[in-house]
Amino acid sequence: MKKIPGYRRYVPGTQPPHLHPPYVSSIKRAPLQPLVALPHTLSEITGPLFERDIADVKACDLTRQHSGEPLGERIIASGRGLDENSRPVPHTLVEIWQANAAGRYLHNIDQHHAPLDPNFTGSGHAVTDSEGRYRFVTIRPGEYPWGNHHNAWRPAHIHFSLFGPAFATRLVTQMYFQGDPLIPFDPIFNCTEDEKARNRLISQFDWETTIPSQALGYRFDIVLSGRESTPMETHAHGEKL
């Protein structure tokens, strides 16, 4: 018998509900019945691990993926991946994707009347170091209109995806910018009940990572689920109870 701890469940109110009518896409896609939380088994406490060498070292600088420099304000987006027990999440894959400085995505569904930038793809990835740190060089994404409601505009944001050590720790989120006037009106940002949890999605301007004459630094730490203190049990042959 070997005991393996599962991962903690989210604190109620700190995550967006599946149904949030102001975010119109959720109406037809949210489950009708409440979800049933199943115990974590080996399938959830394990997950894909990516070797450091999966990441292209150039993929963390979105301003140098083409022959010229993209238009827009250069920024450094950096931070740490941590778990709820304040331990770093080392060697995990962090992916980002975003609009260009004009607020346009390089994607065939985005036909918004704003120019594409031939020098900007808008995606990058990196693997956290042994202390959970990541760092991207990119440009500040533009705000853009969307069809959710009349005169709807998304605040500037960068999408983030992290895997963490287990399938149960998978997280996809968005990083916002301090002082963005559109944040209070954004149904995606505001669908989470807990105000402090929402506000942790807003990155902080950071002198320490700001490079003189080059780029402003923004700090965004990301917390993944931590281990539960009560272990789950497995039989000697690994069959889950």
Added chain:
Amino acid sequence: MSLQATTWQTVGPFFKIGFSWLYRDNLAEPGVSGERLEIAGRILDRDGKPVPDGIVEIWQANSHGKYAHPDDPQEKPGEFRIGILQV
């Protein structure tokens, strides 16, 4: 010190920009042991309309029931590919 997990936000309709480099639709490449399965399906909304901007990720054990992960305590043969699929 105890922290609270970061809030999820939608992947949005444009995730393909970020994720496409990880797409794999065949986890059972030559040399992987076990019976071959093909799994296919559709993602629909409540009106039965296709969801064209959904993302599916899968994760599984190998044919011996062993996961490619150090937290799997089972003493079973391990031979793996990265078991992740995004469509």
